[in-house]
Amino acid sequence: MRENKIRKIWAQGGTVINGWLAIPSSISAELMAQLGWDSICIDMQHGAIDYSDALPMLQAISTTDTTPLIRIPWFDPAIIGKSLDAGAYGIICPMVNNRAEAQAFVAACRYAPQGQRSVGPLRASLYAGADYVKTSTGFGPGGATAADVALMRRVVGAEMGVKAAGGVRDLEGMKAMIAAGATRVGASAGVKIVQQARGEQPRATSSGY
Secondary structure: OOOOHHHHHHHOOOOOOEEEEOOOOHHHHHHHHOOOOOEEEEEOOOOOOOHHHHHHHHHHHOOOOOEEEEEOOOOOHHHHHHHHHOOOOEEEOOOOOOHHHHHHHHHHHOEOOOOOEOOOOOOHHHHHOOOHHHHHOOOOOOOOOHHHHHHHHHHHOOOOOOEEEOOOOOHHHHHHHHHHOOOEEEOOOHHHHHHHHOOOOOOOOOOOO
């Protein structure tokens, strides 16, 4: 997973120098990112920037190791999720005034079982790497295991869906995930699994699946 420069600097006891973008321009975002800031914030609250502007600005920033942030207009789990899915590595949320609001904000940023964010990293997995969801949920780099899914099922209860992603590589693995409590399964080895379910000999591919 791509390194979060802010976390690295803070872990070392350093100070982060952050730039600010209020103009809806991918060129200005790219130019700013090239100037050596530790991080850059795209201002969707008071700047003239909306989501359709922010997405190409995030793409421009990603040409460097500068960490991209977004300040959202207001506390809204939908725009928080879309901003993180687009590749923002941090969210600045205005008007958080008490403990309950802070807890709700954190929950909107985190995947279950630590939070309530929906899984669907549109661009984040391209920016951060294929292990983005696995790392964000606390799973290992090899993806979720049946034990991970069973734990999540116990945490969220019987009513909420649980998706197993990243660790499903064959039919038996898929069956184990479902037995552990998964209601949805995401697998890059989908073709291989279908072939196994049909009793066919899996065909070799360039990915090994």
